[in-house]
Amino acid sequence: MTEQEFRVVYPLIAGWIEKTLAEHAPAAKPLASLGFSRLQDYYDAPLLASSKAVVVSRVPMPPLSAMGLDRFSDFEQMDAGGITYLDTYFVRADHVRDESLHFHELVHVIQWRLLGPEKFLALYADGLERFGYRKSPLEVIAFQLQHRFQREAKPFSVEAACQKLVEGMAA
Numbered sequence: 001m002t003e004q005e006f007r008v009v010y011p012l013i014a015g016w017i018e019k020t021l022a023e024h025a026p027a028a029k030p031l032a033s034l035g036f037s038r039l040q041d042y043y044d045a046p047l048l049a050s051s052k053a054v055v056v057s058r059v060p061m062p063p064l065s066a067m068g069l070d071r072f073s074d075f076e077q078m079d080a081g082g083i084t085y086l087d088t089y090f091v092r093a094d095h096v097r098d099e100s101l102h103f104h105e106l107v108h109v110i111q112w113r114l115l116g117p118e119k120f121l122a123l124y125a126d127g128l129e130r131f132g133y134r135k136s137p138l139e140v141i142a143f144q145l146q147h148r149f150q151r152e153a154k155p156f157s158v159e160a161a162c163q164k165l166v167e168g169m170a171a
């Protein structure tokens with residue numbers, strides 16, 4: 001995506017996110033209400049306290065094709081288990097008990113915060129375009145850390161792990 005193209009679509013996507021989060025704000029749940037036992041060993045209390053989850057039957061995706069970004073239509077139509085916008089993530093109802101999915105989305109919450117919305121979206125779009133969803137760098141980080149969460153018993157600080165990885169990307 002060219003810098004010029006990003007300049008045009010960024011306000012549209014940012015506006016869509018703002019509107020979507022406002023619409024779902026009444027249904028957003030604090031994470032503590034979900035009753036998970038392991039997340040607190042990986043994320044610090046302020047992050048868990050400020051992040052919210054919204055349970056939906058289908059996660060909302062920005063209307064990228066309508067914004068002229070037809071080449072992202074596969075991503076737009078993907079019926080994902082979860083997706084994160086800023087400090088809020090949406091989780092599909094059939095995945096709501098999957099603690100590792102919540103773990104994955106919280107990695108994105110940290111990425112949004114470390115990078116800021118503009119840089120996050122620029123890097124996410126660039127990664128999607130060049131490598132596809134599963135191999136896009138911000139997803140690779142989230143999947144790698146999620147894999148550790150699933151495989152290793154010993155907790156680690158996601159924030160610290162993420163900081164190094166994301167700083168390398170934003171440089």
Ligand SMILES: [Zn+2]
Pocket residue numbers: 104108139142
């Ligand atoms: Zn992800």
